Amino acid sequence: MTRVIEETESYKIEVDEEIDAVIHTWTATVSGEEFRQGANALLEFAADNDFSKMIVDSSRIEAHTKEDRTWLQEEWAPDIIDAGMMYSGVVHPESLIAEMDIERLMEGMGESEHRSYITESLSEAREWIAEK
Numbered sequence: 125m126t127r128v129i130e131e132t133e134s135y136k137i138e139v140d141e142e143i144d145a146v147i148h149t150w151t152a153t154v155s156g157e158e159f160r161q162g163a164n165a166l167l168e169f170a171a172d173n174d175f176s177k178m179i180v181d182s183s184r185i186e187a188h189t190k191e192d193r194t195w196l197q198e199e200w201a202p203d204i205i206d207a208g209m210m211y212s213g214v215v216h217p218e219s220l221i222a223e224m225d226i227e228r229l230m231e232g233m234g235e236s237e238h239r240s241y242i243t244e245s246l247s248e249a250r251e252w253i254a255e256k
Contacts, residue, residue: 129169135162137169143254145177146170155189163200171207177256178204179213179249186217205238211256213241213249 126138126147134152139145148166170178188196216223227242241252 130165132162134158135165137166139173140179140250143177143250144175145179145250145253146173146175147179147181149181150184153185155192159188159192160195160200163196167200167204167207170204170209174208176208176210177253178209178211179215179246179253181215181246181249183215183217183244183246186219201238209238211239211241211253213243213253215243215246215249218244 125142126140128136128138129146130137134150134154136149136151138147138149140147146166146169148162150162154162166178166180169175239256241249243249243252
């Protein structure tokens with residue numbers, strides 16, 4: 125059972141108490157400042173509430189712009205890891221372009237103790253997070 129924390133036109137943040145994780149769902153394709161605002165809302169909520177597990181459902185985002193990918197790799201990811209995030213399940217759309225985009229994004233994240241599971245299935249991401 126999930127509890128909605130915040131919902132906008134472009135994203136929804138929920139807490140799944142059964143698996144003790146925050147879930148961020150992109151409900152629209154966004155980029156630039158709107159993308160950063162949504163990602164930062166997740167960062168702030170997770171940090172303020174001591175979450176170490178998250179699921180990011182980006183199945184509505186086919187690919188990130190180069191600028192957004194660089195921002196995620198260089199700024200956002202280090203910040204959310206510093207905030208205590210240890211595990212993330214990432215859901216991407218069923219397409220080769222999306223899969224390549226996520227792989228490129230993850231390759232640029234660098235080494236850390238943070239672990240990610242990338243899938244096309246929200247239920248698989250949830251199952252993986254539940255085991256952590």
